[in-house]
Amino acid sequence: MKNKLKQFTPYMLLAPALIYYIMFWIRPVIKAVFESLTDLEGSLSIANYVEVFKEPVFAEAFGNSMIFAIVSVILQFVIAFMLALLLNKKFKGSNLLLFVALIPMAVPPTAIAVLWRTAFSSYGWLNNMMQKAGLIETPIQWLTVRGKSALSFLILIDTWTVLPSVMIILLAGLQNLNKEYEEAGYVFGASRWQVIKDITIPILKPTIVTAIILRMISAMQVWLIGVMMFGFGRVPFLVERIAYYSDVVPLLDNSYKMSVTYSVVVTVIVLVSAMIYLKLNSRGRKT
Amino acid sequence: MKKLLILTLVVLMIAAVAFTGCQKEEAEKTEAPKVTEAPTEKAEDPTPEPEVKIDSITVTSGLWSQPLEQQFIREEVLPEFEAATGVTVNLEVVSGNDILDMLEAQKASGEWATDVVMTHSGDMPKYIGFEYVTPLNDLLADMDITILEAFNGSTSEGGNTYYIPISADVYLTIANNKALPYLPAGADMETLTWEQYKEWAIAMAVGEGTPRVAFPAEPVTAVVYQMGGIGLSYGAGFPEINTDGLKSAWGLVGEMMAADAILEASFNYGNPIDMMKSEEAWLSFYHMVPVGEVYSSAPAKFTIGPAPAGPVGNGTIAGAWGIGITAGTEKKSAADDFVKFITSEKILYKISAGTGGFIPPVEEVIEVLGNEPTDEVIKKGLGTLNAGIPHGVPGSNYQDWGAVKTVYDEVFQKLWDDDGVVDVAFLDTQQAKLEALLLP
Structure with missing residues (x-):
């Protein structure tokens, strides 16, 4: 009897988590997919997808989301990796630098948007500082930029915000790295760059893959900073459309259907992007 | 036994899923039923309920x-x-x-x-x-x-x-006193017309070399109300996009845009408070509460007036x-x-x-209003409400009021992109969009 009870234990322990997962994750996801595939009368239909893809703003939102994800992930990885390498070298003040570098991670997205909106407004502190430094005579209208310039702004703000989280993952990887491999490289006459390229990065690859996947997923989900800086629809993103239909125009006949359809589209894009990245990564490992 | 356990787990899962589906069905919300008589709540109970202390x-x-x-x-x-x-x-x-x-x-x-x-x-x-x-x-x-x-x-x-x-609440005009020297001859804030407002805005832009009018146009906020107020002054209804009154309103705003009299930063603000307080903007027509906040912050620095008038009166969304x-x-x-x-x-x-x-x-x-700055704002608002052409927000006639706002935002943005030139065909398209939002 005792033995049998022992056999049940793992399942019993798993059950609460499994039930929770089914109730609060799998079920809503299935419901969302189902809703996206039915029309307003409840019949099976792809009309919602047609509607989403036909929206004039969809192409722009898709383009912006992709550009944002690719550019911001690359930019953030490069800067975060450089910072992690720097902070991995113990030097006087490195702990203070680490502390300062981590501050943006503690600031919530809404506060970040307020901070940067204050900076970029006509009479914000950025224009003020530049005027005092004699760099400009009249305030620059930063927030009136549109299109790709506005997108670049958002990429820079996002980079400032999430850099610490990427850096901390890479730094953790670097700190677990066996120093002997790098030392061996130096003993055989490798330069610093060669050591990083041929020893550090390959060993760190699993950490890098994790960091990039996590960033890619959250980069595809960006919207709040864009809305808070420029307002709805000025720099459209795919997830922003979900918020638009659920918060700005929630009472339209098709608002709910549109928001769940956008949710499914975003999920599929994120899944496909992650799979492509993993595939490319594994191909790179084989060659 | 292992199979029995797995079976139990599966049943548990199915039960969990089934029970989470046991929510009350959402009440039908297709059309607001007409109320013909008062709800007869608790009318059937003949015995008086004992007094319960309410905390x-x-x-x-x-x-x-x-x-x-x-x-x-x-x-x-x-x-x-x-x-x-x-x-x-x-x-x-x-x-x-x-x-x-x-x-x-x-x-x-x-x-x-x-x-x-x-x-x-x-x-x-x-x-x-x-x-x-x-x-x-x-x-x-x-x-x-x-x-x-x-x-x-x-x-x-x-x-x-x-x-x-x-x-x-209604919409009022607020001006920084620095703007007053640019008022067109014979005009004053109390009897200002929209034509004079436009001339004033353009005179400031020319005189100062920079636009001075705040026309808050953050998406899904207040373009609909500002344009609605101007349209009402020109005899339009509300909300409308392509009627003669609204065409005049778009034309008036377009002329200010073409003369570079409206601050581009307006697109980033949902109200004129920051722009007026920082003195980046000197003139605005906006909801009386933000106007009141600006005026109360420095009553000696600002002058307030009722909504400007058009050919048919002082239109305002109320x-x-x-x-x-x-x-x-x-x-x-x-x-x-x-x-x-x-x-x-x-x-x-x-x-x-x-x-x-x-x-x-x-x-x-x-009757008990005094002379405090907020009292002044209330009096101006009251004057506009009583003597003007106030129009309520018929939000319940439309599927979604946010969508109505977006229709106006799109026209305003296009007007800006086209340097103030009114595209009548686009107005017709937007009017059709607006009508499609009407509830049956």
């Missing part, structure tokens, strides 16, 4: 959404009621759509958590139609107040009054917030007391002045 009531409000307003109400107003009645007020400030959802759920479940509700005049017909609020006729008969009639269309239905308006009692409240007596308290002369004046200068829509309160 607290819950007030759900879309009004006082600004943190400073809320702080004022919580610290300066509610304690007076609590001290007088011993009833604690739980004030919940939530957005309009959320209140509708909350009351829908409360009605469906029969568990009324909200006792008093405060909603915007544009939404009142929905609350009345869905029978979320109860008539206040008996309460009103017991009260000695005279309510402005401007909002009767929203507050009453079928001979019953469901809401008492507690604050009304709104009101009203207080009502939920249909299913079990704390009716305390809710009655709260409504009486809020609409009393002293408290209504205190709230109107303390929350930025709304118009108190009760005659007795208007």
Whole structure:
């Protein structure tokens, strides 16, 4: 009897988590997919997808989301990796630098948007500082930029915000790295760059893959900073459309259907992007 | 045994899924039913219920959404009621759509958590139609107040009054005194016309070498109301896009855009407060509360006036917030007391002045207005409301008011992109969009 009870234990322990997962994750996801595939009368239909893809703003939102994800992930990885390498070298003040570098991670997205909106407004502190430094005579209208310039702004703000989280993952990887491999490289006459390229990065690859996947997923989900800086629809993103239909125009006949359809589209894009990245990564490992 | 365990787990999972599906079906929300008579709540019970001491009531409000307003109400107003009645007020400030959802759920479940509700005049017909609020006729008969009639269309239905308006608002003009030298000859703020407003804006842009008009155009905020006000002055209805009145309004704004008289930064603001206070903008036509905030911050620096006039008068979008009692409240007596308290002369004046200068829509309160900056704003607002062409927000006629705002935003943005040239074909397209949003 005792033995049998022992056999049940793992399942019993798993059950609460499994039930929770089914109730609060799998079920809503299935419901969302189902809703996206039915029309307003409840019949099976792809009309919602047609509607989403036909929206004039969809192409722009898709383009912006992709550009944002690719550019911001690359930019953030490069800067975060450089910072992690720097902070991995113990030097006087490195702990203070680490502390300062981590501050943006503690600031919530809404506060970040307020901070940067204050900076970029006509009479914000950025224009003020530049005027005092004699760099400009009249305030620059930063927030009136549109299109790709506005997108670049958002990429820079996002980079400032999430850099610490990427850096901390890479730094953790670097700190677990066996120093002997790098030392061996130096003993055989490798330069610093060669050591990083041929020893550090390959060993760190699993950490890098994790960091990039996590960033890619959250980069595809960006919207709040864009809305808070420029307002709805000025720099459209795919997830922003979900918020638009659920918060700005929630009472339209098709608002709910549109928001769940956008949710499914975003999920599929994120899944496909992650799979492509993993595939490319594994191909790179084989060659 | 292992199989039995797996089977048990599977059954558990299925049960979990099935039970999570056991929610109450959402109430049909297709069309607001017409109210023909007062709900007959608790009418059947012949035995009088014993008096139960009421400790607290819950007030759900879309009004006082600004943190400073809320702080004022919580610290300066509610304690007076609590001290007088011993009833604690739980004030919940939530957005309009959320209140509708909350009351829908409360009605469906029969568990009324909200006792008093405060909603915007544009939404009142929905609350009345869905029978979320109860008539206040008996309460009103017991009260000695005279309510402005401007909002009767929203507050009453079928001979019953469901809401008492507690604050009304219109659009006003505000100018930095630095702008006054540029006023066109013969013009003054009290009798300003839209043509003079345009000439004034252009004169400032030419004289200062930079635009000085704030026309807040953050998406889904207030373009609809500013354009609506101008359109009403030119004889349009509201909301409209391509009628003659609105064409004149778009043309007027387009001329200001073409002359580089409107600040581009307007697109990033939902109100003119920051632009006016920083003196980046010198002139604006906007909702009286932000205007009041700017004016009260430095009354010597600003001048306020009514909404400018067009050929048919001073058009303005007017709104009101009203207080009502939920249909299913079990704390009716305390809710009655709260409504009486809020609409009393002293408290209504205190709230109107303390929350930025709304118009108190009760005659007795208007009579006690003084000369404080907020009183000045209220007087200007009242003048516009009484002598102008106020038009309410017919939000309940449309599927979604946010979508209506977006239609206006798109026209404004196109007008800007086209350097102020009015594209009539585009106006027609947008008018069609607007009409498609109308509820049957």
